[in-house]
Amino acid sequence: MKIRKNIAISENGFIFNPLTGDSFSINETGVAILQQLKDGVKSEDIVIFMMNEYEIDKHSAEKDLTDYLSMLKSYQLTENE
Amino acid sequence: MKPHYESPFIQKLNAGMLNKFGSRTEYIPVKHIDNVPVAELMDTFGSPLFVISEKTIRQTYQKALKTFKMRYPKVQFAWSYKTNYLDAVCRVFHQEGSWAEVVSRFEYEKAIHNGVPGNLIVFNGPDKSKEDLKLAVANGSLIHIDHFDELYMLIELMEQIKDKTARVAIRVNMDTGVYPQWDRFGFNYESGQAYNAITKIIAQEKLQLEGLHCHIGTYMLTANAYAVAARKLCELAASFQNATGNSIKYLDMGGGFCSSNTLKGSYLQGIDIVPTFDDYAEAITNTILQFGFKPNELPLLILETGRALIDNAGYVLGTVLATKRLSNNRRATISDIGVNILFTSFWYNHRISPAQDFTHHAEETALYGPLCMNIDCLRESIVLPLLKKGDHIVVHEVGAYNMTQWMQFITLRPNVVMIDMNGKPHLIRKSETLDTIVENEIVPEHLL
Ligand SMILES: Cc1ncc(COP(=O)(O)O)c(C=O)c1O
Numbered sequence: 412m413k414i415r416k417n418i419a420i421s422e423n424g425f426i427f428n429p430l431t432g433d434s435f436s437i438n439e440t441g442v443a444i445l446q447q448l449k450d451g452v453k454s455e456d457i458v459i460f461m462m463n464e465y466e467i468d469k470h471s472a473e474k475d476l477t478d479y480l481s482m483l484k485s486y487q488l489t490e491n492e
Numbered sequence: 493m494k495p496h497y498e499s500p501f502i503q504k505l506n507a508g509m510l511n512k513f514g515s516r517t518e519y520i521p522v523k524h525i526d527n528v529p530v531a532e533l534m535d536t537f538g539s540p541l542f543v544i545s546e547k548t549i550r551q552t553y554q555k556a557l558k559t560f561k562m563r564y565p566k567v568q569f570a571w572s573y574k575t576n577y578l579d580a581v582c583r584v585f586h587q588e589g590s591w592a593e594v595v596s597r598f599e600y601e602k603a604i605h606n607g608v609p610g611n612l613i614v615f616n617g618p619d620k621s622k623e624d625l626k627l628a629v630a631n632g633s634l635i636h637i638d639h640f641d642e643l644y645m646l647i648e649l650m651e652q653i654k655d656k657t658a659r660v661a662i663r664v665n666m667d668t669g670v671y672p673q674w675d676r677f678g679f680n681y682e683s684g685q686a687y688n689a690i691t692k693i694i695a696q697e698k699l700q701l702e703g704l705h706c707h708i709g710t711y712m713l714t715a716n717a718y719a720v721a722a723r724k725l726c727e728l729a730a731s732f733q734n735a736t737g738n739s740i741k742y743l744d745m746g747g748g749f750c751s752s753n754t755l756k757g758s759y760l761q762g763i764d765i766v767p768t769f770d771d772y773a774e775a776i777t778n779t780i781l782q783f784g785f786k787p788n789e790l791p792l793l794i795l796e797t798g799r800a801l802i803d804n805a806g807y808v809l810g811t812v813l814a815t816k817r818l819s820n821n822r823r824a825t826i827s828d829i830g831v832n833i834l835f836t837s838f839w840y841n842h843r844i845s846p847a848q849d850f851t852h853h854a855e856e857t858a859l860y861g862p863l864c865m866n867i868d869c870l871r872e873s874i875v876l877p878l879l880k881k882g883d884h885i886v887v888h889e890v891g892a893y894n895m896t897q898w899m900q901f902i903t904l905r906p907n908v909v910m911i912d913m914n915g916k917p918h919l920i921r922k923s924e925t926l927d928t929i930v931e932n933e934i935v936p937e938h939l940l
Contacts, residue, residue, distance in 0.1 A: 426502075434505045438853050438878075441500040465497035471880075478817060479500040485821045486504060 412480055413490045414448045431487060440465070444479060454480070499878050501853050522845040522886040525807055526911045530847045530884060533909065533917060539811040539884070540829045542895060542908040544920070546584055548805035549891075550913070553588045556801060559769040563777040566792040570614045572747050573599040575798030575892045576806075580910050580920040582606045585801075593796040597624045600633075614744065614794070616663065616705070618642070618677060625649055625658075635660045636705045636744070638678055643689060650698040661703035661744065662689050666724050668708050668717035677707070681724050690732055704728050707746025707796065711755065711839075715771040718745060722779040729791065730783075739785075744794035745776055751803030753840040753889050762840075769800070799892035806891025808834060809847065812883045813862060823857035825879055829887060830861030830868050833905060835897040836890060837870045844870070847884035850877035863902045900924065 419427045424442050426435040437445065443464065447457045454476060461472040483489050523530055526545050534541055553569070560567040570593035571585040577599060582592070583606055592603035595617030603613050610631025618638040620628070625646055628635050637643050637660055650658055663678030664686045679686040693701045704725045708717055722745060729740035750766035758765070780793065810829035818824050831837050844859065854875050861868040870887070879885070898905055904924035909917045 436503050436505055436853075438498055438501045438851060439495075440498050441502055444500050464494065466494045467497045475499045478815075479502065481817060482502050482821060486502065 412448065412454065412484070413451070414445060414483070415488060415490050418488055420445055420449075426488070428486070428488060433486065435486065435488075440475075441479065444476065445483075448483075498851055498853070499880060501855065501878055503853070503855065520845070521849055522847055522888075525886075527915045528911055528917055530809055530886060534809055534811070534884060537907045537909055537917070537919065538923065539809060540827075540833060540906045541809045542833075542890070542906065542921075543807045543809060543917075544578075544581060544891060544908065544910045545805045545807075546910055546912050549581070549584050549802060550588060552801055552804060553585065553590070556769050556795075556797065557589075559773045560777065560793065560795070563773050564781065564790075564793055566790060568742075568792055568794050569801075570612075570744075570794055570796050571801075572796045572798035573602060574896055575747075576802050576895050577602055578895055578908060578921055579606055580918070581802065581895075591794075595619075597621070597627075600624065600628070604631075611659075614705075614796070616707075616796075622649055626653070629653060629656055629658045632659060634702065636703075637662050637689070637693075640689065640692075643692060646699065647696055650696070653698070657698045657700045659702050660693060660699050661701065661705045661742070662686060662693070663705045663707070664725060664728065666706065666708070666721060668720040670709060670712065670714060670717045674707070674709050678705070681728070686728060687731060690728065691735070694732070694736055701732060701740070703742040703744055703791075703794070704740055705744040705746065705794075708748060710748045710799070711750050712748045713750060713766065715767040715775040718748075718772055719775040719779045721745065722776050723783070726780060726783040726785075729785075739789040740791050742792035742794050743780065744796065747796040747798045747800075749797050749800035751799045751889060751892060753803060753836070753842065756839060756841055758841075802891035803889045804891065806889065806894065808887045808890050808894070810885050810887065812879045812881055812885065814881055815857075815879060818858065823855050824860060825857045825876070826860045826862065827870070827885055828862045829870060829885075830863045830903065831870070832861070832863060832868075832901040832903065833894065833898045834861070834870065834887065834890060835894055835899070836892070840889075841871060841874075842890065843888040844874060844876065845886045845888065846877050846879065847886050853878055865902070895921070900929065904928070 417429050424437045444457055447460055457476055458472045461467055525543055526547055570591040572593045574595055591612040592608045593614040594600045594603050610633050613633040615628050615633050616636045622645055635658055664681050665675045665678045666681035667673055679689045693699045706721050708721050725743045733739055749772050752763040752766055754762035808829055810827040812827050814826045816824050854877050856875050859871040859874055861870055907923045908921040910920045911917050
């Protein structure tokens with residue numbers, strides 16, 4: 412899944428979507444994952460990234476990532492591939 | 493060390509709603525109850541778990557008693573058994589000086605079992621058998637007659653009992669300006685039914701009318717309704733005095749004071765709108781004091797307060813079983829606290845706190861129980877910090893009606909502990925097991 416190119420992410424967790432005019436707040440984990448997505452990292456690798464960065468097991472990481480990606484999609488922050 | 497993990501989270505910011513959704517919630521984690529760590533309680537006694545604070549019961553009781561005694565010389569509480577009849581709870585109230593108020597043979601026997609002298613038991617309710625009445629007469633209990641069938645049954649019974657009188661009161665229902673009017677219990681005031689019942693009792697040698705009783709409703713949001721009710725009972729007492737020359741010994745105003753829970757559908761928080769003990773006390777005692785009883789004939793004021801005395805002393809602790817997304821992407825959180833053990837979630841939007849630290853992100857979620865039933869919803873919508881499987885939650889103000897109205901349905905009822913005045917938890921009701929349930933079942937031989 413890819414993040415739209417024109418989405419602005421601030422370091423303290425605010426996102427602005429110029430397409431819809433919506434703004435969002437995300438937490439630290441959310442920012443980190445969004446950055447990975449921007450860099451084009453694949454989902455499987457983001458799970459590994461999460462396990463390296465945080466104290467979390469594979470299943471929980473996968474579950475949380477799936478949930479997060481579904482929210483990004485519902486907010487139209489992602490691009491159709 | 494790796495940084496503390498929090499699930500990735502995104503929340504849309506809506507103009508004007510920043511406070512409600514984007515930023516910090518008003519909640520602080522509740523990690524202790526009476527200084528006992530919540531996590532420790534759950535480790536020891538399991539989840540879900542009911543917790544009762546003995547200290548809170550005593551403090552609330554003493555505050556209520558003081559509020560009334562400051563204004564009126566003769567006040568007596570009678571603990572409403574149906575509100576919470578766990579023995580340990582009842583005994584705290586009895587130690588504080590409460591009589592017992594019961595509405596069935598089962599509750600009556602429980603009061604006796606808890607050491608309450610028979611003459612300090614108020615026996616209410618529409619369901620008293622001849623045998624029940626016989627027992628109550630023998631023990632000198634206060635029989636609050638609910639309907640004419642009961643009155644006539646008692647009259648017949650007394651013909652067979654020698655050397656005893658029955659101490660009775662009638663329950664009176666009335667218009668107090670509050671809708672809906674509770675008119676299914678007792679004798680109606682406005683229609684003259686109540687006075688007819690009194691006349692009938694006066695004519696009975698072996699029936700002694702000691703009191704007048706009402707219970708005008710529950711969770712009464714207007715204290716003034718009690719002023720109206722007290723006034724009407726005073727009028728009846730005066731009529732009785734005119735007819736007999738005797739005074740009524742007590743007026744029992746029943747229960748019905750609000751706890752600070754928030755009713756479902758109420759926009760305002762309960763704590764901001766419910767009358768205080770002072771408001772109720774002022775309404776009731778002013779009315780009686782100003783009615784014009786002679787000082788030596790002031791009736792004893794009995795109160796059967798239930799929920800307002802116990803709700804805030806009860807908590808239920810639970811564990812998050814799962815989180816998921818509903819079809820519209822709303823968050824849903826499933827905990828192990830179901831409506832089967834938390835009956836009051838049908839009436840109240842209970843306050844719920846996380847039991848561990850959390851970050852400033854909060855999310856609107858539906859909060860469901862563990863039952864495989866659509867009705868099993870504790871809160872249709874609540875803003876909570878990000879919760880994950882295994883996290884603990886604390887539901888507040890659940891002391892009234894849950895530990896009596898809970899159902900053994902789908903799952904078993906959990907442990908109940910009471911934290912004593914020194915902060916020591918005691919198991920006061922063991923969780924049920926399969927045996928608890930099948931013990932009362934009998935399988936016919938051909939199915940064995
Ligand atoms: C006769 C009677 N007294 C007292 C109570 C206690 O009421 P509450 O919990 O509203 O104070 C009840 C409850 O229904 C009742 O029926």
